[in-house]
Amino acid sequence: MIKNRRELFSLHWTCASFAGLALLAGCASPPAATQKPAGWIKDEVADSYVFGYPLVLMGVARDAAVGTDPGQAPLNTLRHAQALPPVGASNPPQPSLDTLDSTGWLDVGSEPVIVSLPDSHGRYVDARVLDMWTNVVWSTSAQFTTRAAGIKSQTIAFVGPGWQGDLPKGVKRVDVPTRNAWVSVRIQSNGTRDLTAVRKLQRAIRVAPLSVYAGDTRTATITPPRSNAADAAMSASGTPAAQVAALDANGFFTRLAQALPDNPPTPADPHALKFLADLGVTPGEPVKLPKAADAIAAGLTEGHERVVTAPTNLLNGNGWNWFGDDVGNYGPDYALRAYAASMQPGIGTKDDEVRAVVTQDSDGHALNGANRYVIHFAPNQLPPVRGFWSITAYTKDGALGESAPARLAVGDRNGARRNRDGSLDVTVSSVRSKSGNWLPAPRADLQLVLRLYAPKPQATDSSWQPPAVVRQ
Structure with a gap:
């Protein structure tokens, strides 16, 4: 059964007035935070963490990617991948x-x-x-x-x-x-x-x-984003999501306060900014959190949990889950926005790509490459795309398998074979299958990702769902 209930951010922000950021100056009242009961501090820390998570995550990702070191590129410059990801790659x-x-x-x-x-x-x-x-x-x-x-x-x-x-x-x-x-x-x-053909397009x-495009290189200087030695050290290890998860409350809200002047909330939400001001978080200013360590720690923990908890407007069916029509342009749905940023960084809109993920078979057991599974697409239930589709097997942590065969995807891009009635079967196992649509898998617990490139509307409006993964 597919669920697609709209879940707006379950906060206490019920009196928000979208009058713009002009209210910001009047919202700053850090002393009020110490007068709030500890329970309210906890709630506002959790709410504000979910609200600010995408901006902090993007800032960490930018700092890790911008530069002149190997694997980096300066601002306003593209870095071109030249080959498939390295063996065992899990970043991203x-x-x-x-x-x-x-x-x-x-x-x-x-x-x-x-x-x-x-x-x-x-x-x-x-x-x-x-x-x-x-x-x-x-x-x-x-x-x-x-x-x-x-x-x-x-x-x-x-x-x-x-x-x-x-x-x-x-x-x-x-x-x-x-x-x-x-x-x-x-x-x-x-x-x-x-x-070779792909690289030629990349170079174009x-x-x-x-100013550079128009030929006046003298006016092309761009001031880099603000950063410091601590940020640089943090960006040297772990994925951006892991780095953000490792921040304490002061570190998280300091990065948020530093980013807000250049990157105001969209949509403008003065009520969310007032919550931050209550906590001593003002755009561009040093953070002064309340002296309520236990409440702040509890709120941070709850914020972590909310970010990785699937909202109820996530689509799901036959064990798979994927984003629906609301992805990519979130409005005030902060829960969905934070979850999407955490689970699928850089996800586009419903018209760009659908990425459905499954970790269990039809009986509710964890997928494992030591077993053999079949995914049966009925003739009228093939992935609805304007582009193409594929299925890839990863370890439970999202890495590719170590062996060469495990680094293959199955889909219509590489000629997946249909049955005589127009249906299509994909066999998933670490052991080679005689099936023409064999998807090699790691010999361990795994996850499957079904990608639909340029999906049709039925992929995100609840009228289609991927078939179950059945153990043989």
């Missing part, structure tokens, strides 16, 4: 075997940043830009109609708050509500023999500040 978790990704961080605080994409000549390309609250501000999915048949050459200017000026002719303007933004361009790859992507 659940790495795709379907695309080569080009990613980078934009700084639109001083001037617009221009992104030019080449004609893909029919090859599937998924490009998207997220603001610092993980809302999708632009993606190529709107260009796909009945099927995803590649993209045409195009140039987009990503414009920060308050910028006024003229853009070059033929450049489309997209407004970004935050100073920084994350850009991802994923290009379909059809195996190792296809990498251009990213440049407006």
Whole structure:
């Protein structure tokens, strides 16, 4: 049974007035925090943690990715993946075997940043830009109609708050509500023999500040995001999600306070900012948390739990779970926004991609590669896509298997065979199967990820669900 009940953030914020950030100055009242009962402090810490989690996570991810060290790239520059993920890769978790990704961080605080994409000549390309609250501000999915048949050459200017000026002719303007933004361009790859063509498309992507694009390099200096030695040391180890989870309350709220001036909440929520002010958290100012260590620690623990707890408007069926129509543009649904940022960093909108995950078989037992499973798609229940789909097996931690066969995905991109009646069976096991659609799996507890690229509406409106994983 699929569940799709809307769950707005279950906070105490019932009297919010969306009058804009102008209320912020009048909201700052740190002394009031010490007068609140400990229970209210706990609740407001938990609520504020869920509210601020995506911004803090994106800031940590940016700091880890921006630079000149191996694996990094400067601001307004793309880093191109050149090959499939390394064996055992779990950073990011659940790495795709379907695309080569080009990613980078934009700084639109001083001037617009221009992104030019080449004609893909029919090859599937998924490009998207997220603001610092993980809302999708632009993606190529709107260009796909009945099927995803590649993209045409195009140039987009990503414009920060308050910028006024003229853009070059033929450049489309997209407004970004935050100073920084994350850009991802994923290009379909059809195996190792296809990498040369993919790399050629990657090299044709251009990213440049407006002044550089227009030829005036003297005015192209971009001030890097604020950081410090402690932030740099933290970014040296662990995934961004792990780094955020390791922060204590003062560390978390300090990063949030530092990020807010350049990246105001979207939508503007003065009531949420008042909660922060009650706790001594004011944008751009040193954090002064109440002297209630137990309540703060309890609120932080509850915040951690909320972030990783699936909200009730997450779709689920036959043991799988996936995001529905609300993903990518969250409005005030802070619970869904935080959960999506934690579980599937960089997730797009319902039109960009669906990523369904299952960890149990039809009897409720943990999936394990030592067993043999079959996923049977009825003729009228194949994944509904305008692009393509695939299934990949990972360890329970989201890493690829150590052996070469375990680094394969099964889907229509690589010619999954149908049965005579039009149905399709995928066999999952660590032991080679005679089935034409064998999905190699780690010989341990595992998870399966079904990706739908450019999904059709029925993939997210509750009218379709993946079939059960049945142990043989």
